[in-house]
Amino acid sequence: MSSANPDVMKGLHLLADLQGCACLPDLLSDAQGLAAQARAAVQVVGLTVVGEAFHRFPDAGVQPGGVTGCLLLAESHVALHTWPEFGVVTLDVYVCNYSADNSARAEYLMAMLVSLFQPRAVERQQFLRCVPT
């Protein structure tokens, strides 16, 4: 792809902030489980994981700790953060559309991730990240 292509860096970044998550409560504290679910969703939509990091925060008394995690994609990244004490999750899906238009894959991936958590409400934002080269 030539650097003269004006669309080459037109990335799509989706955000979803979830409240009232009605999934099994343990999911919000299960770093390995969340990593596995996210990897599986990425595979289903045809994107490519090239790295990952997940961290579970310590419990606070009887309250299980939350999870923060990121999947590095060949197409950019997925990030998630959970707050079990509030039933809250925030999600990012960013695809760069470098060698293909991955927008539909990103939308589908976000829908799959949101459905994992069964939220009562979702606040969504999205924006283009366009960098002329």
Place this chain on the structure above:
Amino acid sequence: MSSANPDVMKGLHLLADLQGCACLPDLLSDAQGLAAQARAAVQVVGLTVVGEAFHRFPDAGVQPGGVTGCLLLAESHVALHTWPEFGVVTLDVYVCNYSADNSARAEYLMAMLVSLFQPRAVERQQFLRCVPT
């Protein structure tokens, strides 16, 4: 902190999309170097790294591959993606303001990260991620 606090989930997400990066070209392909620089900047501003993943893409002929990376923070995350062939970098700094207002730290961190790359131009976006609990 009580879940009744309406501000508890008022996070700040900063984005900067950089073009014409005039840093040493090797930086854009140096996954270990970028990870070290990002970790150091996080430490300077008083945020906390709890995990990381960085990946260098393969070279394309004589063109060095780019880097995609993420630092997990106790306060949410930093993400970066480089395209050496275009002199382009995209940056994310997301802080959750859970136990303190980290907005000023996030702004300072983003300024430090942007300055690493010496861009000719920067497109910035920012948004609040507010989830009532």
